Amino acid sequence: MADNTILIKNALILNPENNIEGKKDLLIKNDLIDEIADEIPEDKADKIIDATDKILLPGLVNTHTHLSMTLFRGLADDLALDEWLNENIWPVEANLNGYYCYIGALLGAVELIKSGTTTFSDMYFYMEDVAKAVDESGLRAVLSYGMIDFGDEEKRKAEIEENMNLFKNCNDTADGRIKVFFGPHSPYTASEELLKEVRRLADETGIGIHIHVSETQKEIDDVSAEKGLRPFEYLDSIGLLGPDVVCAHSVWLSDREIEIIKEKDVKISHNPCSNMKLASGIAPVSKLLENDICVAIGTDGASSNNNLDLIEELKTASLLQKVATLDPKVLTSDEAVAMGTINGARALGLDDEIGTVEVGKKADLILIDTNCANMVPDSSNLSSNIIYAANGSNVDTTICNGQILMENKELTTLDEQEIYQKAREAIDQLKKAI
Numbered sequence: 001m002a003d004n005t006i007l008i009k010n011a012l013i014l015n016p017e018n019n020i021e022g023k024k025d026l027l028i029k030n031d032l033i034d035e036i037a038d039e040i041p042e043d044k045a046d047k048i049i050d051a052t053d054k055i056l057l058p059g060l061v062n063t064h065t066h067l068s069m070t071l072f073r074g075l076a077d078d079l080a081l082d083e084w085l086n087e088n089i090w091p092v093e094a095n096l097n098g099y100y101c102y103i104g105a106l107l108g109a110v111e112l113i114k115s116g117t118t119t120f121s122d123m124y125f126y127m128e129d130v131a132k133a134v135d136e137s138g139l140r141a142v143l144s145y146g147m148i149d150f151g152d153e154e155k156r157k158a159e160i161e162e163n164m165n166l167f168k169n170c171n172d173t174a175d176g177r178i179k180v181f182f183g184p185h186s187p188y189t190a191s192e193e194l195l196k197e198v199r200r201l202a203d204e205t206g207i208g209i210h211i212h213v214s215e216t217q218k219e220i221d222d223v224s225a226e227k228g229l230r231p232f233e234y235l236d237s238i239g240l241l242g243p244d245v246v247c248a249h250s251v252w253l254s255d256r257e258i259e260i261i262k263e264k265d266v267k268i269s270h271n272p273c274s275n276m277k278l279a280s281g282i283a284p285v286s287k288l289l290e291n292d293i294c295v296a297i298g299t300d301g302a303s304s305n306n307n308l309d310l311i312e313e314l315k316t317a318s319l320l321q322k323v324a325t326l327d328p329k330v331l332t333s334d335e336a337v338a339m340g341t342i343n344g345a346r347a348l349g350l351d352d353e354i355g356t357v358e359v360g361k362k363a364d365l366i367l368i369d370t371n372c373a374n375m376v377p378d379s380s381n382l383s384s385n386i387i388y389a390a391n392g393s394n395v396d397t398t399i400c401n402g403q404i405l406m407e408n409k410e411l412t413t414l415d416e417q418e419i420y421q422k423a424r425e426a427i428d429q430l431k432k433a434i
C-alpha cells in the first residue's frame with residue numbers, strides 16, 4: 001500500500017504536560033506522527049495543510065457518551081435523573097432498533113468530528129450498529145454494551161452474552177480504531193452476580209469496564225439501604241474496582257471512597273454539564289486531582305447535556321470547580337487540556353497510542369482556527385485561549401488515525417445533510433411509536 005503522507009506546516013502545538021514551543025511542521029505517515037521539526041520539506045508529503053493562524057492539539061477524548069442518544073436531544077429537559085430515565089428515556093428506548101441507533105450514532109459522529117473529538121467511549125444498545133457508524137466516520141471508539149439485569153438471572157446471561165458477542169465481533173475492527181469494554185450500567189441496575197462475572201471476564205479477556213457510579217444522592221441512599229455500603233465501598237467489597245474501570249459521574253464521594261478510588265487506580269469520567277442539567281450535584285474534581293487521581297472528561301448523552309462539544313464541557317468543568325471551591329486557581333486551563341486529552345487516553349488504556357502530539361503516536365490531531373472574533377487577540381497562553389475562549393465551532397480540521405475527517409470545516413467521510421434528514425425522520429417515527 002502506498003504511504004499516506006500529510007504535512008502540516010507552521011502549527012503552534014499545544015501539548016498536555018510537555019509543550020513544544022514555537023511554530024513547527026508535523027509529518028504524518030500512514031496512521032502515525034512521523035516527524036515534528038522546525039521545517040520539513042514539502043516534497044516529503046502528498047498533501048500539505050497550512051496551519052498558519054491555527055493551534056494544533058491532540059484529538060479530544062470523550063470518555064462517557066451514549067452516542068445514539070443524540071437522536072433524543074431536547075426530548076426530556078429540566079428533569080432529575082430518576083424521572084428523566086424511568087419515565088421518559090427508558091420508555092422511548094424500548095422502541096429502539098439497530099437502524100435508529102446507527103442513525104443516532106452517525107448524527108453524534110458528525111457533531112464529534114465538527115467539535116474536535118477523535119476518540120469516544122460509548123455505552124449503549126445495538127452496539128454493532130454503532131460500530132458500523134464508527135467505521136464509516138473514521139473516528140476511534142471504545143464501545144460497551146449497557147448491561148442491565150435488575151437481578152434477573154435469565155436477563156443477566158443474555159446481557160453478558162450480548163457484550164461478549166460485541167467483543168468477539170468488533171474488538172480491534174475498523175483498522176484497530178474500535179476497542180470493546182464491558183458496560184454494566186450502574187450498581188443500582190446491575191446485580192452483584194453480574195458485576196462479579198464482569199470482573200472475572202475482564203480479567204480473562206483483558207478488556208476494561210465502563211460504569212455509571214455515584215451520580216445522585218438518591219443512588220447513594222438506595223445503594224446504602226440495600227448493601228449497607230456507599231457505592232464505591234460496595235463495588236470495592238465485591239472486587240470490581242481496578243485500574244481498568246472507568247466510572248462516569250462520581251459526584252457524591254466520601255473521603256473513604258476517594259481513598260478507595262486512589263488505592264485501586266480507578267479512572268473517573270467527569271460529566272459536568274449533565275450533572276448540572278439533571279441537578280445531580282458537583283463532583284469534587286479538584287480534590288480528586290489533588291489526590292493524583294486520573295480524571296477525564298465526558299459529555300454523557302446529548303439528551304442530558306444537550307450537545308457533545310468537549311471544549312465547552314472542559315470550560316464548564318473548570319468554571320464549576322472554581323465556583324464550588326471559591327478558589328479561582330483550581331482546575332486551570334492547562335489541567336483542563338490534560339483532562340480532555342492525555343487523561344482520557346489513560347482512562348481508556350490508550351495512552352501509548354493517543355493523547356499527546358508525539359512522534360510514534362497515532363495521528364489523531366485537530367487544528368483550531370484563531371482567526372475568529374472569539375480568539376483575537378491571540379493569547380500567549382494557548383491553553384487559556386482553547387479552554388476559556390474557544391468552543392467546538394472553532395475547530396477547523398480533524399484528523400484521526402492519519403485520515404482527514406474534516407478540513408476547512410468540511411466533512412470528508414460523512415454526508416452531514418443526508419444524516420440530518422435521516423435523523424429527523426427517525427425521531428419522528430420513534431415519537432409516533434411511543
Ligand SMILES: C[C@H]1O[C@@H](n2cnc3c(O)ncnc32)[C@H](O)[C@@H]1O
Nearest residue numbers: 066089093123124146212215300301
Ligand atoms: C445505557 C443506558 O444508560 C442510560 N443513561 C444515559 N445517561 C445516563 C445517566 O446520566 N445516568 C444513568 N443512566 C444513563 C441510557 O439512557 C441507557 O439506558
Ligand SMILES: [Zn+2]
Nearest residue numbers: 212248300301
Ligand atoms: Zn451516562
